[in-house]
Amino acid sequence: MATQSEPHRVVVVGGGFGGLRVVKALRGQDVQVTLIDRRNFHLFQPLTYQVATGALSPSDVTYPLRALFGSAPNVTVLLAAVIDFDLEQRRVRLAPDRVPGAPESVPYDTLVVATGSSYSYFGHDDWRRYAGEVKSLESAVAVRSRVLEALERAEASTEVADRRAELTFVVVGGGPTGVEIAGQIGELTRDTMTRDFRRISGEDTRILLVEMTDRVLGGFPPGLSARAQRSLQRLGVTPTLGREVVAIDGDGVTLKGPGGDAERIVTRTVIWAAGVRASGLAARLGELSGAEVDRSGRVTVGPDLSLPGHPEVIALGDMVRVGDGQGGVQDLPGVAPVAIQQGVYAAKAVRRRLAGQPVKPFHYVNKGNLATIGRGRAVADLGFLRLSGLPAWLIWLAVHIWYLIGYQNRLVVMFRWSFSFLSRGRTQGSRIISDPEDAAAAQINPSG
Amino acid sequence: MATQSEPHRVVVVGGGFGGLRVVKALRGQDVQVTLIDRRNFHLFQPLTYQVATGALSPSDVTYPLRALFGSAPNVTVLLAAVIDFDLEQRRVRLAPDRVPGAPESVPYDTLVVATGSSYSYFGHDDWRRYAGEVKSLESAVAVRSRVLEALERAEASTEVADRRAELTFVVVGGGPTGVEIAGQIGELTRDTMTRDFRRISGEDTRILLVEMTDRVLGGFPPGLSARAQRSLQRLGVTPTLGREVVAIDGDGVTLKGPGGDAERIVTRTVIWAAGVRASGLAARLGELSGAEVDRSGRVTVGPDLSLPGHPEVIALGDMVRVGDGQGGVQDLPGVAPVAIQQGVYAAKAVRRRLAGQPVKPFHYVNKGNLATIGRGRAVADLGFLRLSGLPAWLIWLAVHIWYLIGYQNRLVVMFRWSFSFLSRGRTQGSRIISDPEDAAAAQINPSG
Numbered sequence: 001m002a003t004q005s006e007p008h009r010v011v012v013v014g015g016g017f018g019g020l021r022v023v024k025a026l027r028g029q030d031v032q033v034t035l036i037d038r039r040n041f042h043l044f045q046p047l048t049y050q051v052a053t054g055a056l057s058p059s060d061v062t063y064p065l066r067a068l069f070g071s072a073p074n075v076t077v078l079l080a081a082v083i084d085f086d087l088e089q090r091r092v093r094l095a096p097d098r099v100p101g102a103p104e105s106v107p108y109d110t111l112v113v114a115t116g117s118s119y120s121y122f123g124h125d126d127w128r129r130y131a132g133e134v135k136s137l138e139s140a141v142a143v144r145s146r147v148l149e150a151l152e153r154a155e156a157s158t159e160v161a162d163r164r165a166e167l168t169f170v171v172v173g174g175g176p177t178g179v180e181i182a183g184q185i186g187e188l189t190r191d192t193m194t195r196d197f198r199r200i201s202g203e204d205t206r207i208l209l210v211e212m213t214d215r216v217l218g219g220f221p222p223g224l225s226a227r228a229q230r231s232l233q234r235l236g237v238t239p240t241l242g243r244e245v246v247a248i249d250g251d252g253v254t255l256k257g258p259g260g261d262a263e264r265i266v267t268r269t270v271i272w273a274a275g276v277r278a279s280g281l282a283a284r285l286g287e288l289s290g291a292e293v294d295r296s297g298r299v300t301v302g303p304d305l306s307l308p309g310h311p312e313v314i315a316l317g318d319m320v321r322v323g324d325g326q327g328g329v330q331d332l333p334g335v336a337p338v339a340i341q342q343g344v345y346a347a348k349a350v351r352r353r354l355a356g357q358p359v360k361p362f363h364y365v366n367k368g369n370l371a372t373i374g375r376g377r378a379v380a381d382l383g384f385l386r387l388s389g390l391p392a393w394l395i396w397l398a399v400h401i402w403y404l405i406g407y408q409n410r411l412v413v414m415f416r417w418s419f420s421f422l423s424r425g426r427t428q429g430s431r432i433i434s435d436p437e438d439a440a441a442a443q444i445n446p447s448g
Numbered sequence: 449m450a451t452q453s454e455p456h457r458v459v460v461v462g463g464g465f466g467g468l469r470v471v472k473a474l475r476g477q478d479v480q481v482t483l484i485d486r487r488n489f490h491l492f493q494p495l496t497y498q499v500a501t502g503a504l505s506p507s508d509v510t511y512p513l514r515a516l517f518g519s520a521p522n523v524t525v526l527l528a529a530v531i532d533f534d535l536e537q538r539r540v541r542l543a544p545d546r547v548p549g550a551p552e553s554v555p556y557d558t559l560v561v562a563t564g565s566s567y568s569y570f571g572h573d574d575w576r577r578y579a580g581e582v583k584s585l586e587s588a589v590a591v592r593s594r595v596l597e598a599l600e601r602a603e604a605s606t607e608v609a610d611r612r613a614e615l616t617f618v619v620v621g622g623g624p625t626g627v628e629i630a631g632q633i634g635e636l637t638r639d640t641m642t643r644d645f646r647r648i649s650g651e652d653t654r655i656l657l658v659e660m661t662d663r664v665l666g667g668f669p670p671g672l673s674a675r676a677q678r679s680l681q682r683l684g685v686t687p688t689l690g691r692e693v694v695a696i697d698g699d700g701v702t703l704k705g706p707g708g709d710a711e712r713i714v715t716r717t718v719i720w721a722a723g724v725r726a727s728g729l730a731a732r733l734g735e736l737s738g739a740e741v742d743r744s745g746r747v748t749v750g751p752d753l754s755l756p757g758h759p760e761v762i763a764l765g766d767m768v769r770v771g772d773g774q775g776g777v778q779d780l781p782g783v784a785p786v787a788i789q790q791g792v793y794a795a796k797a798v799r800r801r802l803a804g805q806p807v808k809p810f811h812y813v814n815k816g817n818l819a820t821i822g823r824g825r826a827v828a829d830l831g832f833l834r835l836s837g838l839p840a841w842l843i844w845l846a847v848h849i850w851y852l853i854g855y856q857n858r859l860v861v862m863f864r865w866s867f868s869f870l871s872r873g874r875t876q877g878s879r880i881i882s883d884p885e886d887a888a889a890a891q892i893n894p895s896g
Contacts, residue, residue: 039881040596040600040879040880040881041879041880041881057505057506057507057508058505058506058507058878058880059505059506059507059878059880060505062878062880064644064879064880066640066644066645066879067644067879070640070643070644071643076646077644078604079600079604080604097604099601099604099605099610100605100606100607100610101604101605101606101607101610102601102604102605102606103604137880137882138882148488152488152527153547153550156526156527156528156545156547156549156550156551157547157548157549157550158548158549158550159548159549162547162548162549192514192518195518195519196512196514196515196518196525197514198524408864411863412860412863412864415859415860415863416856416860430506430507430510431488431489431512431514431515432488432489432506432507432510432512432585433487433488433489433527434585434586
């Protein structure tokens, strides 16, 4: 417990939705907060997929962490990778750095771990080499280059089979991210092909959305899934249901149908939006505390989000499962609203515990599920109300702009979307092919 | 000469300021235009340095070439690298591509070459490894990461000498680009340090602008150079005049003063904005036609911008010197207005020649020189009027927004600048450290 002279030290690992909320809620309080992240910016993950098709630019969906907390004297931002914890000594261990005198570990009184998840290839890590992702900023930019290059190569090619392979796009995973990215590729190819290209057309394009179950958006009511599927089809996307991916290589994808029959799809662009795996730090917390770790690498925390036996260690977001206090777990989706509510809860729990007040268990309030398919097309399940089409899209729009961090980002994104909507996609967007070779050549090597 | 049935084929190599103007002026004319560029976007080079400090984002200063000419049926965009010319067969040779059936060469009736220049290290190509540049988009993004990382490392370091090295920034070359980037680093460090960082301050920072001659902005009248130097000093930049760079390595820069004395500056960030060298295609045109090539690799073209003996081949921009018709050359600076006027001239020359009309020699109209130092600080030499400070900056602002390609870019940039000006830099900008390792890992490898 902190004394009057030495404020309570809260260390927050991870500047995603959860971690950021914790720090925001503790800003200006009588605690000393250190936010540790290996990147210098918060990434607005729900819109990262829009970077992958050039609808938004990287700076629209990112916000420098220092700019967020520059005016808060009790908050320190530390750019470092956390590699381990010492729960006994209450220290967070950092990856070794070349900076002389930089700390190797950081002490805490309360630790909040919120390092999220990454995509899992179900044991097929070699698929990662061939598939694109829209999880990190860099991966989304790489997908953008890949999709635009496929169009360029199709335009340049004179062989029908080759052109067809270039114009085949396979998205794996029919959840919100898969639906969003497939819909956006549909819009991109439809908009640009009719306008910007001379030899390729929308008819040559195939966009497959591969989903293991029998419908997309499994977390939504069946009626909304059906509407989403119709919207996707109108954008040129073929929902390919009941199919499992059994191989991804440099030449395409092999699917297995419900009857066990294999189907080969020749394509140059595969985007992976299927299962996720929790950050490795979740399993490490489980190992150190004896808490359960599930198949997806998530550690089970108590109903107050704390690690068993360690009330001073909180973990949250999609790297944890929350226990119900009776040996079971709450079934929470791995989405931003859960992380946000858990972050707000964690900050409150820290303050109440410091004040010697009891802490009630975490309770998630589901305000509704949203998924967008394209301009003017979305589905919304608000519980009491189910919407699709333009009304759902307007709600999606308002929610995403509202939660977008930073006033300037909100205005620029609102501006870009209005522009795009009014001009029916006739905007340049941010359709830049980054050249990894140029980027590598431009890398400065100060250490020789 | 074109017949009624087969339109005259104009091939334009390079989508910079010059090439773009040629294509724009020939849009909708009775010629078939092919624009070839190895990148899929036009880069607004006069503002690329603002990407290097996070003031603008990459998408603000780029515009996809296809989006520019999508609505012009007589214009085709080809994404390819030009490696050679066959002036006899009148063909442009392209770099081999993996796309089956893609053309190896493109025939022309008129050829316009406008492939610009890159930075020259005066024979010290090993310096390129250590120095940053703000010429290509990728190089500017790399400089941005480098500058921001230096601040992060300085904040993390506890050793005085190391912190001092991280907070020393050396810009080589006192021309407009060097002045602009040095001034911007001054603004960035001053703005962010007082706000976003806890342990480093502006007093620890050294920004040196190294120039061989005795003043910055040598192309401007001495009075404006003096004013620019005072503005730079107010932003924390030290103009380091009469010094020559004799070594750049992983640990710093060695300068030689007027007296021959060597000075060692320990720094982690060197930005090169000194001499330029013309695109290698200029020398190739000289070799093929016998035209003179100067020490900077520029080919000398006739007063009508055509290659000697080849009226059907035009070259323009900062890869050429323009002959005065009496054995001498016109002294033109390597700036966007020259390329723009030459592009407009070239398109007119093509049309007049097709109509059988005579072509007057190219004549450059210098409307003035502008250089900006920071928010509200610039110098303008309009010939009849010399301005500095806010009036010059407002002119600079208006000109750059006006020439910025694309309506959406203009609005977003105007918005970002207004925001930044009104908030006195209190904006998040685009201060993202891109991770080249993440980018490399995110690279998708379809060919195995």
